[in-house]
Amino acid sequence: MTFIDLLHGSVVEAFAMVGALALRAAWMKADARRPWLISGGWLSWLGAVIVGQSVWGGVLGIAIAVSLICMTGVLVVLSNVERRAGKMRAPRAAALEPSDRKRVMWRGWLRGFLAGPLAGTAALGVGLAIAVCLPGPPQTRMVMGGLLVPFLWAGGMAWTLSDNKIIRAACVLVGVAAVSLGATFLKGSIA
Amino acid sequence: MSGQPIWPRIAPGFVRAMLAGHSALGLAFAALIWLVCFTGSVAVFTQEFARWEQPVAPLTETVTPEAANIAFQAGMKKMPWAENVYVGLPTKALPRLTVEASTHAPDEREALWLADSKGNLLQQAHDRWSEFQGRLHFELHLPRPWGGYLIGLVGVALLSSIISGVLSHPRAFKDAFSLRLGGAKRLQEADLHNRIGMWGLPFYLVVSLTGAFLGLTALIVGVLALAVFKGDVKQAYALFLGPTPIDNPAASPPPDLTTLFAYVKRDAPKAHVDYVVVEHPFEKGARIVLSASSPGKISRGESYVFGSDGRSLGVLGYEKGTLGQKILSGVAPIHFGWFGGPVVKCIYAILGMGLASITSSGVAIWMARRRDKGKPAEIWERLWAAFIWSQPIAYAVTAGTALLAPPDAADKLLLYVWGGTTFAAVLLPAVMGAKLISTILRTLGGIALLVLVGVHMWRFGLVPADPVALAVNGFVVLTAIGLILSTIWRPHLKPQL
Numbered sequence: 148m149t150f151i152d153l154l155h156g157s158v159v160e161a162f163a164m165v166g167a168l169a170l171r172a173a174w175m176k177a178d179a180r181r182p183w184l185i186s187g188g189w190l191s192w193l194g195a196v197i198v199g200q201s202v203w204g205g206v207l208g209i210a211i212a213v214s215l216i217c218m219t220g221v222l223v224v225l226s227n228v229e230r231r232a233g234k235m236r237a238p239r240a241a242a243l244e245p246s247d248r249k250r251v252m253w254r255g256w257l258r259g260f261l262a263g264p265l266a267g268t269a270a271l272g273v274g275l276a277i278a279v280c281l282p283g284p285p286q287t288r289m290v291m292g293g294l295l296v297p298f299l300w301a302g303g304m305a306w307t308l309s310d311n312k313i314i315r316a317a318c319v320l321v322g323v324a325a326v327s328l329g330a331t332f333l334k335g336s337i338a
Numbered sequence: 339m340s341g342q343p344i345w346p347r348i349a350p351g352f353v354r355a356m357l358a359g360h361s362a363l364g365l366a367f368a369a370l371i372w373l374v375c376f377t378g379s380v381a382v383f384t385q386e387f388a389r390w391e392q393p394v395a396p397l398t399e400t401v402t403p404e405a406a407n408i409a410f411q412a413g414m415k416k417m418p419w420a421e422n423v424y425v426g427l428p429t430k431a432l433p434r435l436t437v438e439a440s441t442h443a444p445d446e447r448e449a450l451w452l453a454d455s456k457g458n459l460l461q462q463a464h465d466r467w468s469e470f471q472g473r474l475h476f477e478l479h480l481p482r483p484w485g486g487y488l489i490g491l492v493g494v495a496l497l498s499s500i501i502s503g504v505l506s507h508p509r510a511f512k513d514a515f516s517l518r519l520g521g522a523k524r525l526q527e528a529d530l531h532n533r534i535g536m537w538g539l540p541f542y543l544v545v546s547l548t549g550a551f552l553g554l555t556a557l558i559v560g561v562l563a564l565a566v567f568k569g570d571v572k573q574a575y576a577l578f579l580g581p582t583p584i585d586n587p588a589a590s591p592p593p594d595l596t597t598l599f600a601y602v603k604r605d606a607p608k609a610h611v612d613y614v615v616v617e618h619p620f621e622k623g624a625r626i627v628l629s630a631s632s633p634g635k636i637s638r639g640e641s642y643v644f645g646s647d648g649r650s651l652g653v654l655g656y657e658k659g660t661l662g663q664k665i666l667s668g669v670a671p672i673h674f675g676w677f678g679g680p681v682v683k684c685i686y687a688i689l690g691m692g693l694a695s696i697t698s699s700g701v702a703i704w705m706a707r708r709r710d711k712g713k714p715a716e717i718w719e720r721l722w723a724a725f726i727w728s729q730p731i732a733y734a735v736t737a738g739t740a741l742l743a744p745p746d747a748a749d750k751l752l753l754y755v756w757g758g759t760t761f762a763a764v765l766l767p768a769v770m771g772a773k774l775i776s777t778i779l780r781t782l783g784g785i786a787l788l789v790l791v792g793v794h795m796w797r798f799g800l801v802p803a804d805p806v807a808l809a810v811n812g813f814v815v816l817t818a819i820g821l822i823l824s825t826i827w828r829p830h831l832k833p834q835l
Contacts (some may be wrong), residue, residue, distance in 0.1 A: 156681060171515045203678075204634030206668065211678045213540050214685045220537035221692065223515070230520045243350055243506075244707075245357035262363070267494075275562055286577055286655070287662030293558045294665070297490070297550030301497035308359030309502060331565045 155202040159195045159212050163219040166191030171223055192216055248311070258307060261316055266303030269320045270296045272327030279331045348508040356506035360499060364700045367495040369725060372697040374492050376729055377475035378545070379690030382675050382683050383810075384472050385431040388465040390794070390810040391740065393802035395463065398428045398435050398455040403599035406435065406614065408457030413437030414592040414619055416459065417449055425595070425614040430679070436463060467740035470752040471733070476552070479753050483556045490553025496693075497546040499700075503535060510536050524706035531699040534692045541689045548673035578666065580654035583645040586623030592616070593624055593646045601650055602630050602642050612639050622646055632657060636668040636677045698726055720767030723776040728763030730783030730821060732756045734790045741793050777825045787818035 169188035173181045199212030248254075278285075278292035307316045364371075380387075389395070401409075410425050417423075420439035428435055437459065440448035450463040477485025504510065510532075517533050519526050535542070559574045567573040576582075595614060602611055609630035617625040624646035631639035641654035653659070656667035671677040675686030701722055708715045736756045743751060766775050791811045794802075802808055 152679065174515045206636050207634055207677060210636060210672065211682060214675075214678070214682055214689075217538050217541050217689060218685045221534060221689070224517050224533050224537060227515065227517065229516075229518045243353050243357060245361050246351070246354035248358060258362075262498075263491075271558065271561055274558065275565055278562060279566060284660040284662060286666075287660045289562065289574075289577065290662035290666050293555065294547065294551055296558055297494050297497060297547055297554060300494045301501055301546075301550070304363065304494065304498035305356070305359055305502040305505070308363050308498075309355045310359075311355060328565075334566075336566050 155198070156211075156215070159199050159202075160215050160219065162191050162195035162198060163212070163216045164223075166195065166216070167219050167223045171227070246311070254313065257317070258313055261307040261313060261320060262304040265317070265320045265324065266307055267300050269324040269327070270299035270303060272324045272331065273299055275331040276327040279334045279336070348505075353506050353508060356502050360502035360506050361700075361704060363495055363502065364499050364697070365704060367492060367499075368697055368701050368722075370488075370492045371496050371499070372694050372726060373478075373729075374475065374489060374496075374549070375690055375694035375697060376726075377471060378549070378674075379687045379694065380733065381472050381475040382686045382690065384468050384674075385676075386806050386810055387471070388432065388463075388468040389434075389804050390807045391467055392452075392464050393798050393804035393807035395434055395452045395804070396454045396460060397433045397804060398453075399433055401428060401435050401455055401457070403596045405453075405455060405457035406599070407595040409435055409437050409451075409453040409459060410595055410614070410616070411592060412453070412457065412459045413439060413451055416451065418620070419447060420619055421617075423614075423616040423619050425616070427611050427613055429610075429612055431676070434463075462745070464740075464745060466743075466752060467737045470736060470740070470756070474756070486553045486555075487557055488553075490550050490555075490557065493546050493550025493553055497543070497550055500535075500539070500542055500546060504539070507532060507536075522706075522710075524703055524710060527699040527702040527706060531696055531703060534699075535696050538689045538692050538696075541686075542693055545673055545686075545690070545693075548669050551669060552673060578654070578663065580641060581643045581651035583623050583625050583651060586621060587618075588622045589620060590622040590624065590646055592619045593626055593644075593648065595626070595628075597648050598626060598628055598642070598644050601644075602628050605642070606630055606632060606640065608632055609640065627654075636671050637664070638667045638670060694726075698722075716772070717767065719772040720770075720775055721764065723772040724764050724766045724779065725760070727776055727779035727783060728760045730817075731763065731779065731786045732759040734783065734786035735759050738786075738790045738793050741790075741797055780821045780825050784818040784820075784822035787814050787821070791815055791818075 166188045169184045169191060173184035173188065195216060196209055196212045199208035199215075202208060203211055274292035274296035276292070277295060278288045281288050281291075303320060307313065307320070310316050406425055406427060410423065413423065413425075414420065417437075417439035419441060421441045422439070424436075424438040424440075426432070426434065426436040426438070435453040435455065435457065436450060437453065438448065438450040440446070450465070451459045452461055452463045453459050473479055476489055478488060479485065480488060513529075513532060514536060517529050519529070560571055563569055563571040563574040593616065595616075598614075599611060602609065609632045611628050611630045613629050615627040615629070617627075626644040626646070628642045628644070629639040630642065631637055635657060637657050640657035643651040643653065645651055655663040657664065668677075675683050705715055705719050705722070733756075736752045736759070739755045740752060763779060766778070770778075791814050794807070794811055798807065
């Protein structure tokens with residue numbers, strides 16, 4: 148890391164900090180300045196990304212700028228810790244509770260099966276179908292399909308663990324797995 | 339304090355259902371997610387730890403192609419059993435010239451030598467602890483490929499928790515800057531959980547997705563091979579391995595690497611050769627790969643492939659190939675934060691620890707909720723405190739063992755030490771409560787880290803030859819002090835207006 152890198156990093160950090168402080172100011176007080184502060188904050192963050200991109204290049208610059216924005220946000224929040232008054236039960240104190248489901252063993256096991264192996268199989272099926280059936284270079288299709296697998300699996304997991312109608316989730320996942328894997332094996336070639 | 343909500347209103351029933359799923363998944367995988375986040379935050383500094391373990395090794399900013407070739411040829415004389423050779427060229431993070439040789443299973447054997455800037459081999463390298471902590475992160479020291487699969491599954495669970503966490507938090511923007519501590523334990527933990535979670539969201543999405551992808555790659559490729567290559571996994575991998583010379587096991591002297599550097603220099607003048615891999619160096623069918631990274635790219639570098647006669651066979655395409663190859667090349671650097679120097683590494687470590695703390699606060703919220711309902715989960719509170727606070731001690735003791743143990747000590751020694759320390763800590767819940775466990779383990783963890791720095795100084799002096807070792811020692815001392823102070827110090831908080 149050179150002195151010039153540090154200088155560029157400081158400029159990006161300054162944009163990130165101005166953005167975070169502007170958004171915090173907008174959050175603190177709802178007055179006429181609020182829309183300006185919100186748009187200014189986001190524009191400042193956009194500025195951080197643009198500066199990062201122009202200094203360090205496309206992907207690298209965006210990655211560094213976004214990392215700095217995340218870090219700055221955490222710092223701004225942590226530097227403004229307040230002490231909660233013991234007796235004060237603000238509306239947010241009455242935050243929503245998780246839904247209270249009846250504990251039925253077979254439903255628990257079924258839910259685990261849906262979230263794990265079945266959602267995984269369905270996600271794998273869609274990823275492979277993309278790798279095998281879509282147009283384009285095979286390497287790109289494989290990587291795109293491969294990256295989609297964890298994302299789809301995670302989405303399926305979140306859904307099946309939350310949805311109270313687990314039979315519906317089971318039917319959809321079985322259908323998706325059957326169609327996507329069927330298409331993959333039917334085509335049977337990556338070319 | 340805040341105005342009109344800018345987040346769309348979400349039905350309370352949906353939020354409650356999402357919270358139920360988020361809670362169930364988080365609790366089921368809490369220990370594994372926490373361990374993966376903690377080990378990953380440490381693993382960001384793997385290269386720095388390798389330098390810290392052996393701070394007497396010569397630092398080499400740059401080497402000539404001739405020096406790299408001298409080191410390679412000398413390595414082949416010392417390790418004539420080599421089947422694969424890795425010549426590490428100096429980089430900013432790891433300014434060392436190294437030659438590493440290995441053989442395939444079942445008679446696995448490997449050795450790593452350090453060389454000076456002229457290519458003279460000086461001494462064997464010792465980076466057992468760096469390797470230990472890295473393997474703990476990416477496969478938990480479980481047999482391959484199962485360890486990778488488990489880590490991939492943990493990545494999926496983490497990604498799923500992030501998705502359900504975002505969907506069950508409709509006030510994300512409204513509460514974006516609110517962090518109130520004190521008062522009810524559950525509200526305090528929820529504030530920490532939600533704020534750190536929201537501000538680190540892009541980072542958490544990226545590391546969990548790339549981590550899950552890296553862990554599940556073998557599984558995805560295996561099923562793909564089953565579907566389109568009649569189960570032949572090699573054909574699936576061949577799409578990414580690039581050109582390969584015709585197999586020829588006839589004996590041949592190790593190839594000369596010097597001219598290959600010139601080829602890369604002509605093709606990519608600004609690129610820096612990071613490493614050279616030579617497969618079957620004593621055969622006519624040897625395959626030589628020079629990996630060269632270009633500035634301004636998140637990439638493991640373009641790979642130039644040569645035959646043993648020095649003839650170019652082409653490139654793998656990590657920087658010049660298809661979009662998929664370019665993305666694949668960037669996955670590991672993006673996951674580990676190895677793309678933007680020490681500042682990005684520090685951000686990754688802090689946000690990674692933030693993710694570990696989110697996991698911990700998620701468990702704390704569940705425990706506090708149980709207490710509020712009059713059904714405290716005391717055993718789980720004790721076990722959780724014992725498990726998470728055992729790791730600073732376990733890491734300090736394993737690192738100390740690596741510094742003190744003879745070089746030929748058993749390979750599994752560090753794993754046994756780490757497992758034994760963690761197991762001993764997890765026995766504490768049998769005799770004491772969660773708060774006492776937390777206090778004792780944090781204090782012991784701090785002391786163990788200070789002792790570790792003492793051991794390092796005893797072995798390598800107060801100011802080691804490698805300045806990075808001094809920086810690591812300084813960071814470890816600060817962490818130790820922080821751990822000890824955290825048992826007695828509470829920050830001053832601004833009163834709520």
